Each structure stands twice: as C-alpha cells, then as structure tokens.
Amino acid sequence: MWIAPWCLAASSTSVARPRFSYPVAGNTTSPQLPEPSLFSRNMERTFIAVKPDGVQRGLCGEIIKRFETRGFKLVAAKFMQASEDHMKNHYLDLKDTPFYAGLCKYMSSGPVFAMVWEGQNIVKLARMMLGETNPADSKPGSIRGDLCINIGRNIVHGSDTVDNAKTEIGLWFKAEEFVAYTPCAQAFLYE
Numbered sequence: 001m002w003i004a005p006w007c008l009a010a011s012s013t014s015v016a017r018p019r020f021s022y023p024v025a026g027n028t029t030s031p032q033l034p035e036p037s038l039f040s041r042n043m044e045r046t047f048i049a050v051k052p053d054g055v056q057r058g059l060c061g062e063i064i065k066r067f068e069t070r071g072f073k074l075v076a077a078k079f080m081q082a083s084e085d086h087m088k089n090h091y092l093d094l095k096d097t098p099f100y101a102g103l104c105k106y107m108s109s110g111p112v113f114a115m116v117w118e119g120q121n122i123v124k125l126a127r128m129m130l131g132e133t134n135p136a137d138s139k140p141g142s143i144r145g146d147l148c149i150n151i152g153r154n155i156v157h158g159s160d161t162v163d164n165a166k167t168e169i170g171l172w173f174k175a176e177e178f179v180a181y182t183p184c185a186q187a188f189l190y191e
C-alpha cells in the first residue's frame, strides 16, 4: 500500500490529528476519504475594515499582509467612503455609548478599505490578530499592539462574533461583489 509522505510525517509526531488512508488498488469497498468536515469545519467569513486613520497612515498594505500571510483568503474588497448613516447602522449596538456619535462621524470622514476574509475559525482568529479594542491593552505582535496607540484611532475593525460577521458582511457587500476562486495554497493550509 502506498502511503503519502505527509501521512508518514504526521504519524511520527505526537500531535493528535484526524487520520485517513488512501484507497488501496483493487479495493472494492468505499475509499476512506477525509471527512468533508476536516476542511469545511468552522469555515467562516469575517468583515475587516481599515478605518480612515489606518488608510491615512498608509497601513492598508500592512493589514492585508497580516491576513494574507496567516493564510486567510480574501473574497471581497472595496475602497470607499461610508456615509454617517451607514456607520450609525454598522455600530448600532453602541448607540447608547458616549462615543457613538463621534465614532460614526469619524468613520465616515474619509476612505475605508472594506474586506471580507475567509478561513477556518477566522472570526475569533482575526479578533486575536487585531488585539484589544484599546491599543494600550494590545499585545505586541497584534495589529493594534504594533501599529497604533489610541482607542479612538485603532486603525482597523473586525467582526466580533460569527452572527455579527454575517450581519456586517450583508451591510457592506452585495452578493455580486464576491469573487469565487480556489487559492493554490489551500491544500497546504488545511489537511
């Protein structure tokens, strides 16, 4: 029986991994293929936006790079200026906070780079990549921990839950703005 080299490598480590074997030539029973869920489990999309301060400071490329190099897949993007009403809608859950009005005004004051990224557990992982809401509490290595200082100028937005991600994606993007493709690295990112 031929065994793929990457299966042998996996068996020599102590990491517990879901295993599968390739079909043996002449085997008439159903091949034991990886469960579809091994790839698709927790596949999510999240809404990420470079805020006006991030755009003005020339940080779009750096923020995109963080998501690209992590292995996430960009599925939609646009450079735009949002209206104040749009931002009021986006931040509706914060309407009773003292910073709501200023936040919506600021977020609509200049261009933003709006994106949808896709990947396994991306909603949670993207929030970890962003760091804390207050850059002062964000660890070095996180986007906010590396690139900004002030809570009101924290350069990037990321959806905080899977449900909010769906709502925000629907608010910012139309179905026809998504691009379907398979990244060539996909088989090297997910087993």
Ligand code: UDP
Pocket: 094, 099, 103, 132, 133, 134, 151, 152, 153, 154, 156, 157, 158, 160
């Ligand atoms: N914000 C602020 N002052 C605060 C808290 C939040 O200006 O005391 C801004 C900040 O830019 C933050 C945004 O409001 O990113 C949305 O707040 P949220 O609590 O949703 O934080 P986030 O999800 O962006 O980390």
Ligand code: MG
Pocket: 158, 160
């Ligand atoms: Mg939030």
